[in-house]
Amino acid sequence: MEPVKTVAVTGASGYVGEAVCRALTKRGIAVRALSRRDPGIAGTRFVAYDLRHELEPGLLAGVDAVIHAAAETSRGAEPDIEAEIAALHRLADAAEAASARLIFVSSQTARSDAPTGYGRLKASAERIVLDRLGAVVRPGQVYGGPEKGLWGTLVSVAQRAPAIPRFMPEPRVQPIHVDDLADALVLLACEARPRPRVYAIADPRSVAFSRFIQLVAISRFGRRPIRVPVPLAPIIWALRGVEKLGVRPAFVRRLASLNDLPALDSVADMAELIPYHRRFPDGASRGTFCHRGLIREGVVLLRYATGREPDRWLLRSYARAVSSVGEAGPLELSGLTRLLPRGLTLFDQPAARRRNGEQDALSRRIDLALLLAESSAQHVDGFLMSSHTPTRLAQILQLGLALPLEAVGRLADAVAGPWLDRVRPRPIEGSDHPA
Structure with missing residues (x-):
C-alpha cells in the first residue's frame, strides 16, 4: 500500500474541518482545503467550495482520500436536505472518479425519525456513503479548541449563565475532544480502504449535559454556575402546543433532539482508533500552560502550606509542576x-x-506546595526559627494557634472520617457514567 500523500477536506474553515487540516499537516500530508473561506493553515492549498454549487472538473484529481466535514449551518437545525444530498452525490461521484476513499462526518443525532431535519439529513447521508463503500464517523459531543459552532455557543453559556437548567430526566452526552476526533478521521483517511460502516467516536462514559456545561465553566473560567432542576416533559409539551399554533421555534426541535439523543457504543472503535484519548474535562480549558484552574488551586494550597499569600512566581511554579508530572x-x-x-x-x-x-x-499536591514553599526565598524563613526576637515570637504564636486546629482535625477524622473521604477534594471529573 502506498502512503497517503494528499487528502481533501470539505468545510476546512469550520470547527472540525480546521482541526482535521492541522492534524493532516502535522503528519506531512498535503491538504486540499475545500471551503468558502481560506482556513489560513500552513501546508494547505485552498480551493473555493460551496455545497450549493457544481464541482469544478478535476477538483479531486490526485487526491487519495476525502473527508467530508462541510455542512450548511445558516438554516440551523432545519437544513435544505435536498440540496445537501445533491451536494453529497456530486462529491461522492468525484471521489469515485479519482479513486479516493470517502469519509463522512455524521452526527450522534442521525436517525431517520430524528426530531430535527439535521438528524434526518445525516441519516440519509450515511446510507448514501455506505452504499458508496465509504466510512461514516458519528462523533459524540465535540469540545475543545477554537470557540466555533456549537462548542462556541456552549462556552458562551458556561461563561455568562448564572444558572444552568438541569433537565429531568437529565440528557447525557459523550464528550470527544476535537483534536481526538480529527486524529480518528485522519487514521481512517490513511487506511487502504476503511470498512464501509459507522464508526462511533466518543468517550464510552457519558456525563449529564448540565454537568458538562458546569465543568466547562469551572475549568475554563473558574466559575461554578448552579444547576437548577427543571422538569423536561412539561416544557416540551408546552412548546409543541405553541408549534400547533403555527409558530415553529427551532429551540423545540433541538431540545427534543437532546432529550432523545441515542447512546453511542464506542468502546471498540475508540480502542481501535484513539485508545489514549483525552478524558473530559481535560482539554476544555483554554490550554495555557499555567491555566487558571491550577493557579487558583495553587493560591489555596500555598496559603494552607505557608499561611501567607503566594507571589506570582510561586503560583506559576506550582502550575508548571502539576502539569509537568x-x-x-x-x-x-x-x-x-x-x-x-x-x-x-x-x-x-x-x-x-x-x-x-x-x-x-490532594495529599500529593499539598506535599508539592510545601516543597515549593520551602525552596522559595519568599517563604523559606517561615520554616526556620528566626533569630529576630519579634519574628520568633510571632512564629511561636502562629504555632500555638495551629495546634488547636490540628487537634480539631484529628478529632473530626476520628468521628467522621468516612464522610470526609466522600467530600474530599479531588481533580475535576466529569465522565462518571457508562453510556
Whole structure:
C-alpha cells in the first residue's frame, strides 16, 4: 500500500474541518482545503467550495482520500436536505472518479425519525456513503479548541449563565475532544480502504449535559454556575402546543433532539482508533500552560502550606509542576475551602492519607506546595526559627494557634472520617457514567 500523500477536506474553515487540516499537516500530508473561506493553515492549498454549487472538473484529481466535514449551518437545525444530498452525490461521484476513499462526518443525532431535519439529513447521508463503500464517523459531543459552532455557543453559556437548567430526566452526552476526533478521521483517511460502516467516536462514559456545561465553566473560567432542576416533559409539551399554533421555534426541535439523543457504543472503535484519548474535562480549558484552574488551586494550597499569600512566581511554579508530572485537572475545591484554606486540615490527617492511598491527588499536591514553599526565598524563613526576637515570637504564636486546629482535625477524622473521604477534594471529573 502506498502512503497517503494528499487528502481533501470539505468545510476546512469550520470547527472540525480546521482541526482535521492541522492534524493532516502535522503528519506531512498535503491538504486540499475545500471551503468558502481560506482556513489560513500552513501546508494547505485552498480551493473555493460551496455545497450549493457544481464541482469544478478535476477538483479531486490526485487526491487519495476525502473527508467530508462541510455542512450548511445558516438554516440551523432545519437544513435544505435536498440540496445537501445533491451536494453529497456530486462529491461522492468525484471521489469515485479519482479513486479516493470517502469519509463522512455524521452526527450522534442521525436517525431517520430524528426530531430535527439535521438528524434526518445525516441519516440519509450515511446510507448514501455506505452504499458508496465509504466510512461514516458519528462523533459524540465535540469540545475543545477554537470557540466555533456549537462548542462556541456552549462556552458562551458556561461563561455568562448564572444558572444552568438541569433537565429531568437529565440528557447525557459523550464528550470527544476535537483534536481526538480529527486524529480518528485522519487514521481512517490513511487506511487502504476503511470498512464501509459507522464508526462511533466518543468517550464510552457519558456525563449529564448540565454537568458538562458546569465543568466547562469551572475549568475554563473558574466559575461554578448552579444547576437548577427543571422538569423536561412539561416544557416540551408546552412548546409543541405553541408549534400547533403555527409558530415553529427551532429551540423545540433541538431540545427534543437532546432529550432523545441515542447512546453511542464506542468502546471498540475508540480502542481501535484513539485508545489514549483525552478524558473530559481535560482539554476544555483554554490550554495555557499555567491555566487558571491550577493557579487558583495553587493560591489555596500555598496559603494552607505557608499561611501567607503566594507571589506570582510561586503560583506559576506550582502550575508548571502539576502539569509537568502528568497530573489530572485542577482540584474541585469548595467555596468555603477557597475562603478558608486552613479548612484543609480536616483532610490532611495521617489516617486520611493512609485511607486514600498513594494515588490521592490532594495529599500529593499539598506535599508539592510545601516543597515549593520551602525552596522559595519568599517563604523559606517561615520554616526556620528566626533569630529576630519579634519574628520568633510571632512564629511561636502562629504555632500555638495551629495546634488547636490540628487537634480539631484529628478529632473530626476520628468521628467522621468516612464522610470526609466522600467530600474530599479531588481533580475535576466529569465522565462518571457508562453510556
